[in-house]
C-alpha cells in the first residue's frame with residue numbers, strides 16, 4: 001500500500017457531493033419516513049418520483065426517490081463549479097476510455113453521467129433549479145432537523161484502486177484512512193468541500209452504496225430523531241449508535257429507510273481545507289477507530305449495502321477482518 005499525492009493539476013473543479021438517486025418500492029411509505037420522521041423538505045412529487053432536500057439547501061434535490069420494483073441505487077450526484085467543468089470532465093472520462101454520456105435529469109440544467117473503472121454510476125451537474133432555503137424557517141424543523149447532504153460511503157472490493165482513482169483522476173484529497181495488519185488499504189475518506197469527506201470507500205463486497213451522510217447542527221437533534229423513530233414504530237430501522245466515531249470525530253447514528261438504504265445522521269466533524277493537511281492513519285484492529293467509546297459495529301454494518309442497478313458485485317480482494325460486535329438478543 002502506498003499513499004499517493006493529491007493531484008492539484010486537474011482542469012475541472014468538482015465542488016462537493018450533492019445527491020443520491022435511488023429506487024424505492026412505495027413512495028408514500030418513503031415520504032412518511034423521509035419527510036414526516038426525518039424532517040426533510042419535499043421539493044416536488046411527480047407521478048413516480050419524490051424530490052427531497054434538507055433545510056438549508058437551495059438546490060432542487062439531495063434525495064431523488066423513484067418508484068421501482070426493487071431497492072437499488074441509480075446514481076451518485078456531484079456538483080461542479082461551472083458549466084465548462086462538465087465538458088472538461090466529459091473529455092477526461094472519454095480520454096480514460098470510461099463511459100461518459102449526456103443525460104436529461106429533472107431539476108438539473110445539464111447532467112453528465114459517467115462510470116468509474118469499477119462501474120459506479122456517477123452524475124455531475126453545475127446547476128440545479130433554485131428553491132428557497134428553509135434554514136431560517138424554524139417552525140419547519142422536525143425529526144432530525146436535517147440541514148444538508150454531506151457525504152457518500154461505498155463498499156469497494158479493492159479500496160486501494162478506488163482511492164487512487166478518486167484522488168488521481170478526480171482531485172479528491174485524503175483526510176483519514178485505515179490499514180489492515182498487512183498494510184492493505186481497508187478504508188479511505190476523501191473530500192472536495194473541506195470537511196472530512198465527500199466520498200468515502202470501505203472494503204467489502206462491492207461496489208455497493210454503504211450509506212449517505214446527512215449533517216445536522218447538534219447531538220440533541222440525533223437523540224430527538226431516535227425518540228421520534230421509537231414513538232412512531234421505527235425501532236427496527238435503527239441499526240447502530242448513537243456513538244462517536246474515532247475516524248472523523250463524528251457523532252453518528254445509522255438507520256435504514258423502509259427499503260434498506262442506509263442513512264447516517266451525524267454532526268461534529270472538522271475542517272480540512274488547508275493544502276498542507278496530513279492524512280490521519282488508523283489500524284483496523286483499533287476499536288476506537290469505529291467507535292471512540294469502544295462499542296464495535298454489528299455484523300450487518302459490514303455486510304448490508306444497496307446495489308447499483310446493473311453493476312456486477314464481487315467479493316473483496318482483502319481477507320482481513322474488522323472487529324465485529326457480538327450482540328445478544330435480549331427480547
Ligand SMILES: [Fe+2]
Pocket residue numbers: 151153211212213264
Ligand atoms: Fe458516514
